Amino acid sequence: MQGKRTRLGHRLSVLASVAALAAVLILPQAAGAQTAADPRIEAARAKGKVTWYTSVSPDELRKGLIDEFTKRTGIEVNSYYGGTGQVFSRLTTERKTKSFAVDVVTLGDTDLVGDLIKDNVLRSYKPADLSAVDPAYKDPDGKWYGITFWGLAIEYNSRLVQKDAAPKSWSELADPKWKSKVAISDPSRSAAGLLFLKAMVHENGWEWIEKLMRNDPLVIAIAPGIDQAVANGERPVATAVTSYTSEIMQKHAPVAIASDGVLFVSPLTASIITEAPNPEGAELLVDFLLSKDAGELYRKYGWFSTRGDVAGPSGFPPASELKVAYKEVPSPLPRQELLDKFNAIAQAARK
Amino acid sequence: MAVTDNAARPPLVAARRWRPVLAPSNPALLVIGALVVGFVGYPVAAGLGIFEPAAFARLLTAQNVEPLLNSLLAAALSIVPAAVLGVPLACLCARTNLPGRNAIGLLVSVSFVIPNLLTSIAYVFLFGRNSGLVNVLFYDVLGAPLYDIYSFSGVVFIAVLHSYPLIFFTTLSGLSKINPELEEAGRICGLSPVAVFFRITLGAILPSVMAGVAFSVAESLTMLAGPLVLGSPVGLRFMTTEMYATIVMNPNLPAAVALSLPLVAITVLLLWLQARLLGGAGSAKFAVLSGKGARNEIVDLGRWRFPMMLLALIPVMLSLGLPVLTLLAAALMDQWWRGLDPDNFTLANFAYLFSDQETRLAVWNSALLSVGIGAVMALLGGVLAIVLSGPQTLGKRFLRQLSEFPLGLPHVVAGVLVILAWYGSPFHLGGTLWILAFGYVLVMLPYALKTCEAARGQIDTSLAEAAHIVGCSQLQAWRYVLMPLMKNGLLTTFVLVFLFVVKEFSLTAMVYSAETQTLAVRVFTYFEGGSYEKTAAAAILLLVLTFGGLAVAGRLLKVSLTGIKV
Numbered sequence: 022m023q024g025k026r027t028r029l030g031h032r033l034s035v036l037a038s039v040a041a042l043a044a045v046l047i048l049p050q051a052a053g054a055q056t057a058a059d060p061r062i063e064a065a066r067a068k069g070k071v072t073w074y075t076s077v078s079p080d081e082l083r084k085g086l087i088d089e090f091t092k093r094t095g096i097e098v099n100s101y102y103g104g105t106g107q108v109f110s111r112l113t114t115e116r117k118t119k120s121f122a123v124d125v126v127t128l129g130d131t132d133l134v135g136d137l138i139k140d141n142v143l144r145s146y147k148p149a150d151l152s153a154v155d156p157a158y159k160d161p162d163g164k165w166y167g168i169t170f171w172g173l174a175i176e177y178n179s180r181l182v183q184k185d186a187a188p189k190s191w192s193e194l195a196d197p198k199w200k201s202k203v204a205i206s207d208p209s210r211s212a213a214g215l216l217f218l219k220a221m222v223h224e225n226g227w228e229w230i231e232k233l234m235r236n237d238p239l240v241i242a243i244a245p246g247i248d249q250a251v252a253n254g255e256r257p258v259a260t261a262v263t264s265y266t267s268e269i270m271q272k273h274a275p276v277a278i279a280s281d282g283v284l285f286v287s288p289l290t291a292s293i294i295t296e297a298p299n300p301e302g303a304e305l306l307v308d309f310l311l312s313k314d315a316g317e318l319y320r321k322y323g324w325f326s327t328r329g330d331v332a333g334p335s336g337f338p339p340a341s342e343l344k345v346a347y348k349e350v351p352s353p354l355p356r357q358e359l360l361d362k363f364n365a366i367a368q369a370a371r372k
Numbered sequence: 373m374a375v376t377d378n379a380a381r382p383p384l385v386a387a388r389r390w391r392p393v394l395a396p397s398n399p400a401l402l403v404i405g406a407l408v409v410g411f412v413g414y415p416v417a418a419g420l421g422i423f424e425p426a427a428f429a430r431l432l433t434a435q436n437v438e439p440l441l442n443s444l445l446a447a448a449l450s451i452v453p454a455a456v457l458g459v460p461l462a463c464l465c466a467r468t469n470l471p472g473r474n475a476i477g478l479l480v481s482v483s484f485v486i487p488n489l490l491t492s493i494a495y496v497f498l499f500g501r502n503s504g505l506v507n508v509l510f511y512d513v514l515g516a517p518l519y520d521i522y523s524f525s526g527v528v529f530i531a532v533l534h535s536y537p538l539i540f541f542t543t544l545s546g547l548s549k550i551n552p553e554l555e556e557a558g559r560i561c562g563l564s565p566v567a568v569f570f571r572i573t574l575g576a577i578l579p580s581v582m583a584g585v586a587f588s589v590a591e592s593l594t595m596l597a598g599p600l601v602l603g604s605p606v607g608l609r610f611m612t613t614e615m616y617a618t619i620v621m622n623p624n625l626p627a628a629v630a631l632s633l634p635l636v637a638i639t640v641l642l643l644w645l646q647a648r649l650l651g652g653a654g655s656a657k658f659a660v661l662s663g664k665g666a667r668n669e670i671v672d673l674g675r676w677r678f679p680m681m682l683l684a685l686i687p688v689m690l691s692l693g694l695p696v697l698t699l700l701a702a703a704l705m706d707q708w709w710r711g712l713d714p715d716n717f718t719l720a721n722f723a724y725l726f727s728d729q730e731t732r733l734a735v736w737n738s739a740l741l742s743v744g745i746g747a748v749m750a751l752l753g754g755v756l757a758i759v760l761s762g763p764q765t766l767g768k769r770f771l772r773q774l775s776e777f778p779l780g781l782p783h784v785v786a787g788v789l790v791i792l793a794w795y796g797s798p799f800h801l802g803g804t805l806w807i808l809a810f811g812y813v814l815v816m817l818p819y820a821l822k823t824c825e826a827a828r829g830q831i832d833t834s835l836a837e838a839a840h841i842v843g844c845s846q847l848q849a850w851r852y853v854l855m856p857l858m859k860n861g862l863l864t865t866f867v868l869v870f871l872f873v874v875k876e877f878s879l880t881a882m883v884y885s886a887e888t889q890t891l892a893v894r895v896f897t898y899f900e901g902g903s904y905e906k907t908a909a910a911a912i913l914l915l916v917l918t919f920g921g922l923a924v925a926g927r928l929l930k931v932s933l934t935g936i937k938v
Contacts, residue, residue, distance in 0.1 A: 078897075078900055078901040078902070079898075079901030079902055079903060080897055080898060080901045080903075080906075081901075099885070099886040099887075100886055101884070101885060101886065102897055103881060103882075104620045104900060105620075105621075106619055106620035106621045106622065106623045107619065107620050107881065107882065109623045110619050110620075110623045110625060110788065110882070111791070111882060113623070113625070114625065114788055114791045114792060114795075114882075115791055115795050115796060115802060117421075117422070117792060117796075118791065118792060118795045118796025118797060118802075119796050119797050120795050120796030120797070120800070120802055122802065122803070133623065204605075207604055207605075209613075209614075209617040209621060209622075210600075210604070210613070210616060210617050210620065210621045211621065212621070215621070234607075239522070239605045239606070240604060240605050240606075240607065241604075241605055242600050242601075242604045242605070242613070242616075243600070243601070243899075243900075245899070245900075245901075245902035245903075245904070246601075248709075248902070249708060249709055249904065250500075250503075252709030253500075253503045253708075253709040253711070254502060254503045255496075255500045255501070255502050255503040256502070265902050268902060269709070269902075272706075272707050274707065274709055274710075356622055357622070360617075360622070361435050364435060364609065365435075367607045368438065368607060368609075370607075371606070371607040
């Protein structure tokens with residue numbers, strides 16, 4: 022397992038370094054990709070607004086992206102925001118009514134993107150210049166691109182826990198010395214929790230999950246709740262979604278990262294809908310979401326850019342130097358069975 | 373199919389039973405029937421289109437037994453304290469000279485609007501096991517936390533805080549319509565004021581109280597935020613948190629529809645039981661308004677006035693005071709986790725909110741929808757209650773049950789049904805305020821009907837008959853006799869629906885578009901973005917809007933807020 026982690030991490034860093042180098046060489050052209058000279062702009066403007074269903078948060082980041090896109094192209098964006106499942110549910114439900122108003126969709130779950138591809142909801146698009154984007158975030162068929170990503174780290178309250186005492190490895194979270202001191206994301210209700218469960222079952226087996234649950238962790242369903250719980254000392258140690266943790270660290274919360282790298286990473290994607298009423302506008306928006314300027318905005322709000330030429334968010338190294346244990350998290354069981362088994366273990370442990 | 377065969381004449385009862393369901397002689401029933409079928413039946417039928425038997429089979433597995441039992445138990449445990457708070461509080465406000473009773477009534481109404489999610493978070497701030505402000509204070513004395521809000525009792529506590537205002541509203545509405553002659557008769561017979569209250573007043577307002585109880589049970593059963601914030605973290609699973617997972621994390625719409633079935637079935641069963649207990653729907657047993665009214669007697673509390681006021685303020689403090697103070701503190705904080713540090717206070721969150729164009733649009737949409745739907749539902753509920761009263765035909769029973777059906781329907785599932793029904797072809801209402809409005813009509817109809825029925829039930833049928841005898845048409849009888857007598861019930865409906873719509877989130881979040889955001893959706897958008905501080909500021913704005921809305925409504929309707937008798 023250790024070997025696999027190192028190999029994967031190494032592969033990622035090599036890929037990212039190559040991407041970074043390529044980006045530096047190609048940057049001048051990339052920056053000019055969306056100039057007024059682009060003939061798609063006129064066509065897109067003639068069709069009106071671009072509709073974007075998106076899970077990008079916080080509010081300021083989403084607005085920053087939309088404002089910047091509109092400033093550059095003169096095209097307004099009609100956005101619908103919700104959590105990944107909510108966006109997916111809304112999109113698939115309205116398609117059942119034969120209503121096709123969406124141009125671009127952004128989701129935080131590549132399994133769900135896979136479902137959309139299977140149902141022929143997404144169309145291929147290959148932006149002219151993607152050399153700076155990590156190949157891991159480019160679908161070979163052009164049905165989706167990772168625009169930004171987060172990872173799962175271990176965070177601790179630096180006022181309550183000494184740096185040396187903080188858990189360095191993921192396995193330590195089930196150590197009885199952390200009993201009633203750990204918060205984790207809820208696997209049934211958050212991508213962070215689900216991927217954590219998959220990775221840890223793969224790493225240590227279900228026995229470890231049983232041990233963890235007997236350790237009385239606080240299982241938090243809503244992501245910002247975790248960082249608040251660590252910062253105010255409700256639980257001094259937690260599994261941390263880097264985007265939220267980076268933001269709270271920027272505001273000088275007594276929160277620090279204990280783990281060396283992250284357990285896994287998970288992207289937010291951008292895809293164009295097959296029936297997009299404004300296909301040119303959709304392409305321009307995807308181009309922009311993958312641009313360096315958008316990358317800088319993600320970084321400002323705590324997210325990693327998938328581009329090699331953008332530094333890491335506050336408190337984290339650049340993506341190219343980030344150690345990632347699992348580039349792809351293997352799933353030991355189908356999703357529902359996995360959750361059923363976890364719930365049964367959690368219930369038994371509480372009794 | 374009228375039975376005319378004299379030779380084998382069946383009993384009259386049977387003839388009545390087989391009368392045509394929607395007789396053309398009753399156009400009002402036809403029109404109102406069409407509306408109910410359109411607004412409720414059609415979306416429900418559209419939802420059946422995505423129902424899969426396999427999803428239903430999963431419902432019966434062991435995985436779902438515990439969540440169902442937890443949901444039922446929490447609702448059952450919350451109802452008694454909610455009634456114990458709501459009924460006496462309403463009686464104190466309506467029938468005694470309690471100081472500040474009108475203000476207390478208004479505060480209870482406003483407290484209903486605080487989103488559950490924020491009440492739950494506020495109580496985590498106060499009673500989180502390790503970091504709660506109160507627990508930290510007591511830690512040195514007790515060596516342990518005073519109370520851990522992350523618990524089953526924590527979920528029940530939030531359910532009580534959220535549901536007692538519903539019982540308060542409906543009880544107040546019932547009290548305002550009671551015929552004082554009944555109580556007078558009791559007193560003449562030598563009953564003490566306490567005996568009059570328990571043996572006469574409480575009996576007479578039972579339908580109103582029971583309507584509130586039904587709403588409260590439905591609210592507790594379908595509550596998501598309390599279980600999500602206080603139960604899930606310590607492994608307590610509820611039906612709503614399970615369903616939330618099937619929409620927001622593991623999108624499976626057939627499973628969401630299947631999981632909502634037990635909640636709908638339980639509330640339908642409860643409503644049926646309630647109707648049986650009250651002597652059947654349309655019963656005239658509670659007709660207490662039969663002629664000219666007299667002024668209700670106000671009980672003088674004497675030297676108990678101020679102690680009683682302090683007692684009455686306890687639930688208001690718990691449901692409004694503490695959460696609002698916490699929210700206000702958070703809204704004025706730079707960083708929530710830093711707590712009450714003097715350097716931590718700022719107006720930046722409000723400045724951001726007021727500069728945000730989306731929020732301004734959301735305020736307008738929320739105001740328009742809550743006032744508009746409140747008015748429409750008061751009218752629709754009133755007419756429905758009148759049309760469905762009197763002898764019960766199969767058609768009336770069907771319409772009543774169809775109208776009551778959405779009571780137990782979780783709003784997030786209602787959102788899915790509304791999209792399936794109205795979003796695309798042939799109506800194409802997606803992206804307009806109409807689709808939200810139709811969604812609110814769907815989920816609010818049971819509340820409007822039950823509140824108006826409680827009001828209609830207190831009016832003796834002889835009054836409408838008298839109007840007919842003096843030559844009034846049916847519409848004139850409604851306009852000049854029944855509706856004015858039901859005025860308090862209609863106003864209660866308006867206020868109740870206004871409050872529900874202004875804070876509605878689950879359905880709205882599924883259905884809204886860029887131009888049709890509401891303030892409640894903005895609150896949750898800030899929350900999901902991770903900013904507790906902006907969330908709190910937006911929630912304070914929501915409370916101000918509610919307070920302002922109630923005040924403006926009071927002025928427009930030419931009744932003081934106290935006169936509304938919420």
